[in-house]
Amino acid sequence: MCTHRDGQHHGLLEDLEYGTALWFRWDGPDVELVVLPDCPVVGPGPDGEACCLFADHAGQHTWEEAHFVEEVPCIS
Incomplete structure (x- = not known):
């Protein structure tokens, strides 16, 4: 299975005023x-x-320890 292939994803673009940020969502x-x-x-x-x-x-959350499984490269 390829990581980040299906479903909704987000990427931070820029912090805005305190407490909000501009995100890409795809x-x-x-x-x-x-x-x-x-x-x-x-x-x-x-x-x-x-x-x-x-x-x-x-x-x-970003501060929690992540337990990653081995990722498979996304090659088509």
Whole structure:
């Protein structure tokens, strides 16, 4: 299975005013620009690291340990 082939994906374009950012959102050939609020979740502890994704994102927060499976190159 090829990583990032199916489903909706996001890519950060630029931070905007505090608490929002401009993101690319694509699903196949369809691409749009969207302004999304920042994810409000921070890591545990007194110096908790902020999540660098948007609110209500799927999957883990950026500060969580990732358990990756081996990726297969996307070659067609």
